[in-house]
């Protein structure tokens with residue numbers, strides 16, 4: 009069964025038709041990359057998968073999105089439970105003004121977990137999974153703001169993983185980072201695939217080629233092409249895709 | 259490009275002169291603001307400091323207000339500050355939170371915002387009139403600390419609302435989204451992420467609004483302040499003396515204006531000290547509460 013099914017999506021910001029007739033499936037334990045020029049709707053589509061666009065007033069959606077076979081826009085869906093299952097990492101690291109420990113504990117606490125021993129285990133486990141443990145294990149009580157940008161972003165990834173989602177949505181998670189930190193995040197994504205289904209937005213063609221199984225190319229709110237990553241990058245069906253990945257525009 | 263860097267053209271000389279001239283003017287103006295402030299402060303301090311002693315601070319006015327101290331007025335002012343805070347803080351903070359975090363950004367919020375802005379533009383004496391008609395007479399609270407506090411509370415309500423709103427608005431949405439994306443509700447997000455970040459600014463605004471309240475004369479003129487009341491108020495339904503009104507009274511009426519003059523300066527100084535202390539407290543609290551919180 010597909011992990012995520014997107015069916016005939018149209019999305020509007022007010023009168024602006026931001027996504028046009030998009031359908032795609034994401035298989036479990038795979039990495040899907042969204043590529044395309046700025047403003048083509050990658051973030052918009054990503055944010056539909058955990059209903060973050062609900063927070064933006066004056067928007068309209070038609071079509072369906074299923075996660076694990078369940079329509080997430082059905083009436084009566086528990087949005088907090090959906091977001092617990094579909095985690096998100098944002099473009100700019102946004103740790104809370106709390107300690108490193110509390111940043112990760114936060115997601116557990118707001119979901120009703122009180123058991124401090126369990127929380128401590130999750131903090132350690134997710135920091136290890138996010139390849140950050142060695143760097144912060146002696147300063148868990150220190151403010152998260154004392155970390156570098158790259159460390160903050162890995163903290164945010166750990167924070168997203170702490171509540172045990174099965175899907176991770178990442179919106180250009182490495183765009184604010186230097187090459188070394190970026191390499192760490194990429195390695196992490198390849199590693200995380202074993203446990204999570206990952207949808208990642210990126211502007212970096214090499215990055216998409218390196219880490220994803222499938223790639224979707226968007227242009228002006230439409231999905232032009234969606235296929236295995238090696239096909240998209242070696243033998244795309246559409247000329248527009250070819251032009252974009254070879255850098256002839258965009 | 260092959261011109262020497264050491265020689266200036268006519269235009270460059272002129273440009274530099276205009277630059278220097280403009281900034282000199284700007285600097286002089288801003289220094290003069292400080293100068294005026296220092297002038298007023300030192301005037302009051304020089305005139306008033308001789309009057310202030312322990313007795314002045316702890317005893318009631320005596321001998322037709324030509325002797326004695328301002329103790330009841332200090333207590334009265336403190337009561338009014340506390341009373342107005344008790345009213346305006348909860349209501350104002352809640353409204354500010356509602357407007358920024360909950361209400362849909364639409365015509366209603368805009369309307370409320372315009373109304374609060376208008377409210378803050380109403381002269382304080384009009385608040386006094388309203389307080390007298392509504393709290394004193396209509397609700398029957400009489401001339402009392404209660405009526406005075408309610409009137410003062412209304413007066414600083416717009417300020418409290420605005421302060422809260424501004425403090426919340428300063429927190430980037432990325433923190434709200436980060437929290438909501440983890441399954442937190444709006445209220446959890448507010449309590450655990452947004453308010454801790456906004457608190458230092460809210461707190462500062464609140465305390466500064468107290469400074470404003472402590473100096474107001476007009477609103478308590480009709481609703482609370484007593485001309486002369488040697489004993490302390492016993493309940494919120496009693497009248498009380500207050501420093502700003504007392505200052506007005508001993509400066510303009512009484513048995514012996516000449517003899518009262520030093521007491522007037524002393525009263526003014528006490529009032530200024532209270533306001534400065536409040537502002538100082540705001541700064542200390544701000545630094546203390548905001549110690550671990552930085553928005554990056």
Ligand SMILES: Nc1ncnc2c1ncn2[C@@H]1O[C@H](COP(=O)(O)OP(=O)(O)OP(=O)(O)O)[C@@H](O)[C@H]1O
Pocket residue numbers: 021024026044045046047048049050051052053064
């Ligand atoms: N909150 C919003 N209100 C109105 N229009 C929006 C909003 N967010 C995005 N848009 C518009 O929707 C379109 C798609 O935006 P989106 O952020 O999804 O693009 P993107 O592909 O993620 O671009 P980038 O690569 O620059 O991040 C853009 O034209 C943008 O102007």
Ligand SMILES: [Mg+2]
Pocket residue numbers: 050051052179209
């Ligand atoms: Mg984007």
